[in-house]
Amino acid sequence: MKPFHFKKFSIKQSKDVFRVGTDGVLLGALVNIENSQRILEVGSGSGLISxxxxxxxPVAIITAIDISAEAVKLSDENFKNSPYxxxxxxxxxxxxxxxxxxxxxxIVSNPPYFEENDSSKDVIARQQTSLSFENLIKLSAEKLKIGGLFSVIIPAEFGDTFxxxxxxxxxxxNRKVTIYxxxxxxxxxxxxxxxxxxxEMMMSELIIEKSPRIFTDEYLKLTKDFHLFGK
Incomplete structure (x- = not known):
């Protein structure tokens, strides 16, 4: 597969690891990183979010983990080829x-979110076969410092139960960003x-597209330091 190029790093991709997608870009761009030095990413995939x-x-030190050996190999390669x-x-x-x-x-994660089904595509990355929401939350609570933050991106329909x-x-x-x-x-x-x-919870909204493949100004502004739009 072709690598995905950003302004300051590139992501080598694999058919066996979940590809670069909008969810990862949104979480990487929107997660609150203020006062965070020691960071854990659960489910590194290609390494994009980290x-x-x-x-x-500039002071963040990240430990990324993944249950998939292929994902870890890919993340490690992308990390080593980056300026960071x-x-x-x-x-x-x-x-x-x-x-x-x-x-x-x-602690940050773009977790698996489809219940187990018959599909073999992205079985680890996109199904709750290895890490349920409940386990992710419980374990994150155990690993989080007092004053720390736990941030995820999930489908809107799971928001209340999560x-x-x-x-x-x-x-x-503490914070909820609703994405359309x-x-x-x-x-x-x-x-x-x-x-x-x-x-008190902070609430905001983000619309990705004005019309099919026409991005909103707010999405372009959010990702301007990363995406190579128009190149």
Whole structure:
């Protein structure tokens, strides 16, 4: 597969690893990185989100994990070929068995979200066969520092149940970004940000396209430091 080129790094892709997509770009661009130095990405895939975060945050040191050996190999290669290689590490690990006493300022994930089905395409990356939402939330609560943030992008229809499960694990919704694929459509994705402190929630919206393949000004502005639009 052809690599995907961004302004400051390129992503080599593989048919066996979930490809560069809008979800990853949105989370990489929108996740709150303020006051976050030690960061964990759960499910590195190609390494896109981690690379976007270290480009945005010059002090970030990221540990990325993935259960897929192929994904770890790909992420590691993309990390090493980037200008940020010294601040990025990737390991093959199941989050359910992720060892270590370190806690993180930020845990970020574009998690699997389709229930198990008969499709073999992206079976690990896009089905809850290896890491359920419940496990992701519970384990993130254990690995997060006091004052830290847990941020995900998920389909809009799962927002209420995800938030309820997080609350049951003492993680409170601090920020919600509702994302629309196209103007006047139903919500497509949510970026949700949780912390241990219960406080007033920040809410915003983002529309990706004005019409098919015509991006909104707000999306172009959001991704201007990354995408090579028009090149």
């Amino acid at each position: 690379l976007m975060i270290v480009q945005r945050n 290689s010294e601040r990025l590490n990737c390991f093959e690990a199941d989050f359910k068995h992720f060892a270590g006493v370190e806690k993180f300022d930020l 938030t309820q499960t997080a609350t049951e694990n003492k993680l409170f919704l 694929g196209i103007k006047n459509s139903k919500p497509k994705r949510l970026i949700l940000e949780f912390g241990f402190e219960e406080k």
